[in-house]
Amino acid sequence: MAAVTLRGIRKTLGPNLILRGIDLSLTKGEFAVLVGPSGCGKSTLLRTVAGLEEPDSGTIVLGDRDVTRSPPRDRDIAMVFQSYALYPHLTVRDNLAFGLKLRGVDPKEIASRVSEVARMLTIEALLDRFPREMSGGQRQRVAMGRAVVRRPQLFLFDEPLSNLDAALRAQVRVEIKRLHASLGATMLYVTHDQVEAMTLADRLVVLRAGSVEQEGPPLEVYQRPASRFVAGFLGSPAMNFFNGSIDATGRFAEAPGLRVSVDPARFATLPPGRPVLIGVRPHDVIPDPDGAIDLHVEVVEPMGFEAYAHGTVGGVAFVARLDGDAALPRPGERLPLRVHASSVHLFDPTTERSLDPGRS
């Protein structure tokens, strides 16, 4: 049974069309991540699910109830905000208990649930502090605890990690994943950070300008992006793109300084001479003296276990990932590279959709 079903959600704010008819369905226990650049409508969509915004049209079904017009309190959801939104005048204990008290839960029950959650998130020592007396990481935990203690059927996360430093972010990421595993709850998570998106999601939903650009398991989305936008958005450093065409044989795609073979399993039907947008991820190239990608190296960034070579191919900026222990090229050198046919992505230069008939 679907835990969340969104059908044709449209929303305007003033003159701006924010959501252009979103359809989405999550199964029970699924962890879905809404990802996209800022302004793509992902937060608005999340707030619509929460009931903080009312859609202009479309329906929202949670479990088997149509909640499109219900206020947030009738939706049995919990939300973790980017700013944590802890109640400044209440202690951690009261912050956690706030929602339960409003629902008239028995005080004994509240106490036991609060202490259980505090143990789970190791915030027992903080229970009598006020929000202003805690670090950002601690506040973040409390904010999660406040959601967990309610045992809702759906958790909503609105960029919950973006105010943390990098190390803490990685740590809490793992914790959220663990939490999801132990609670088995349905979660909808909004982020603009592709690492969070890739690592957390059971299902990745890429939003662009108020529409779903692509959705699916994260690896599938990463490996077979449906558009140049998705391809460029996921992966770091970002995919390299070239304007080129299919050669006369139909087996290669060419651009100045570059010639890559086309996977016949994916792009069998492309006629020779067809203009294409060629995409190659930095991680998919291998140095090879016979390689047909002619990289003119300008800068090399050794990172230890790997290195990035920045330069140009046929005058177009290009980044290549190299093994860190290999002999690294020097600036000014030429480095021939090759790429496996299965790692070559081809897009229509005008629509920017993938030319892979299985995608698009």
Place this chain on the structure above:
Amino acid sequence: MTPRRLLAALALLLAAPSASAQHLTLWHAYRGAEQTALDQVLDAWRRAHPAATLDVLAVPFEAYASKLESAIPHDHGPDVFVDAHERLASYRALGLVAPVARASVTAVTARFDDTAVRALTAAGDLYAFPLSVKCVALFINPTLWTDPAPPATLESIEALRPRLPAGTYPLVYESQGAYFHAPLLHAYGGAMLDDAGRYTFVGPAAERSLRRVIAMTRAGVIPDEASGALVSQLFSTGRAATAISGPWLAAELGSRVPFRVAPLPALADAGGRLMEPYATVEGAFVSSRSHDPSAAIALAEALTEVPAAVIRARVGRQVVATRDAWTADPELARDPVLSVFREAASHARPMPTHPHMRAVFEPARQAILKALRGDRSPRTALEEAEHRFTDVTRPLPRRRDATLALLAVGLAAMGLVLNSLRGLRDPVFRRDLRRSLPAYAWVTHAAVTLALLVVVPLVIGAVTSLYATREGHSYYVGLANYVDILTARGGPLLATGSFYRVLLVTVLWTVANITLHVSIGVALALLLSRPLLRMKALYRVLLIIPWAVPSYVTALAWKGMFHRQFGAVNALLTTLGGEPVSWFARFSTAFAANVTTNVWLGFPFMMVVTIGALAGIPKDLYEAAAVDGATAWQQFWKVTVPMLRPAMGPSVAMGAVWTFNQFNVVFLVSGGEPDGETDILVSEAYRWAFTRQAQYGYASAYAVLIFLILLLVTRRRSPEALP
């Protein structure tokens, strides 16, 4: 008995006591001994009328007349009130008072002194029972005026000058007050107002009287700018040989200081004519709206009966108008103060009762002041005052037909209704309206109270501006009030008191204040925001004190501090080796005094706002600026100022609006002096409403113009930019 009969009996039972029980209200503005005496008299009355209830209200003097004028027509006024005879004409015009007896009924009138009865009689009716007669007399300090006989002439007092030490004066009185100047004027054969209500404080007699005051001031015979408080202080501390003042001074001196009283002396310079003071007759008036006129008349009369009059004379030190009181209590006739005042009253001239008399005091006072300060020759000063008087008492604009205006308003209202009905059909508007419904649950109560108690009075006030009102009469005149104001009542556009001149002063006032408020506030906030400053909290608490003290208290304190002779500011100046300044004599200094006071009142607000705004500026901006090589001065202009601007904008805008309408300071400190030059638009409007024959319509037109100006100036800002 049937139920119906029972009910009828019950009704009778309930009605009976209320028919016999009297409930009366009496208002007065007495203070001190006079109040004590009146209270004793009223207590005696209560004991004699156990079935009656009597409410007594002592009203502050400033609010007395306007309170009577608004309360009586709405049936909230008193049954009996004590007031002076010179208001009789205007109270009659307003229909506030009822006659208490025919003047021909000698059984009543013969009980009182003739002058008192005459003063309170109009059109053959007696309108109040005379209580007392007040006039000024000469107070003599026997240690400085050693002659047992009182001074016969003013000149003999002047002759004391060489024999008295510096700082001690032969004579003190409120020389700039028209009331106190009148005796001198009368001695020279002049008058303030004639019986027809024409202004007569011009011409040779008036000029002579003015020159005389100037000469006495220059010679150090009388002090400069003496207020009532100063007169009593100088006399009570032995620094004045004589003083011209009323019975109130005697009550204040009590037995602390030895003194004698004598009628005012004659003026040798005027051929030995007596200096006739104005006499004011206080009477017990009966309201025209009293629900029990006969009981009210009885109460008013009771105040004048012999025992009551004796109490008022002995306790309240009043010169009572009841003849028999003086014979009933032989001590009264022997009383050295009261008997003298009674004698002085018999030589006094009753204050003219014409309504225009109220319009005389302000211009006359200005004329005396201007002449005293030497700004104008006596002749010009007097002519300017006459012009001002004519201005205030000018004929009202002619009545106009309101039908057209009503028609226009009706059409406009209909258009508005139709328009909103059309809007209701628009689906987008209907959707917006439906979505607004929850929000209305939050704002309705505030909107309704605001509409009722703020917006409606405002609209009524604005509508009043289309009416001519004076002394309670009003009729529709269209835009005549505005035309009058905007054409400067026919005078030169930049003459003193013209709308444009006052507007200019108001703008100057606002700009000067806001500039100083903001710069002082910002400077102090910057100092207080220094991270390592010691005693920061203490400084802050001390610096916001001006904000915490009620502004009318401090405004009056500042006025005192700017006093020419006895103010602390001049004392400070002389200590520092400067010359004392006559602060309210010139526009520049009077304006500076006002600004100083208002800056004192207002800088703490800006300081606090700035402290808050400064706290909101990220520290790294300064660090970035410092790294970029900015000096402290550059940091202030390139970082602090641009960052403060958006945070403080709303407060500054609000402050500007408040300052533009800051009435208290201007009215209480300079009072518009010199000659209304420092008045701002609001205080000018106030004068038209309350000191110039209650011309509410005219004042409202000023208010509407102020409103329009502020609206126009602030219009360019969107509502978001303002707080």
Place this chain on the structure above:
Amino acid sequence: MSRRTPWWIELLVHAALLTAVAFALYPVLWVVTLALSPSGTPSPRALPWPEAFSLDNFRAVTLQHDAAGRWLFGRQLFNSVFVAVATAVTSVALATPAAYAMARMRFVGDRAGMRVLLATQMFPGVATAVPLYVILDGLRLLDTRAGLVLVYATTALPFAMFQLRGAFEAIPRELEEAAMVDGATRWQAFFKVVLPAARPAIAVTCLFAFMSAWNEFILAATFLSHEDAFTLPVALQRYVGEHDAAWGRFAAGAMVVSVPVMAVFYAVQRHLVGGLTAGSVKG
């Protein structure tokens, strides 16, 4: 920024601040001097220090009884406290929900409402006193404390609304949203989360409303017709008569009137900075 500053700069800073403090305190000290002086009239001196001490003025002011032997000062003090507190409570109670809606909700007429609020601040009170009298009379609230409170509260309302709207705008929207997701209605979120978070601003707004009511005397003198219903400023005004003024009494009364305001001010002053600028700093 936190480098040590040279001693002479420190000295200049303190000198400047002390000058400002002297400027701020000088008139106040004069009022105190006047109140404590037995003669009760100003003398030409630069230093505000009484030549002789006497508490007569205070005794005369505070021990005033009316003809029926009732302790008038006590009643008037009670009136003032009652009216000022009730005004503060009423205006803030009226203003908070409305200011909240102004800060958070869009509705038909919100901008027009703001404009009207602003406009009310520009119309001078001179022209509205008489209509107010008539309206209060129509409501049968003339000469009652309730009527006075109502007038003061509505007069203080526009400023209170600006003030609180700013404060509410400065409170993160997420706080209420969190509460609503947690199961609160809009009203519950307002009472349980927004109001507690806005406490400093509410305290400051209360203070302003309290002060405006505590200090007002023109309307009070016009609307009230019983001496035992007077507020202190009206009583105080009676010490300044037409020809004579009991300045000593007035000063003593002024001190009696000022001290409670200053006490309340002192209690709230640490909120003053935050409460006053909560709204504007944000931008």
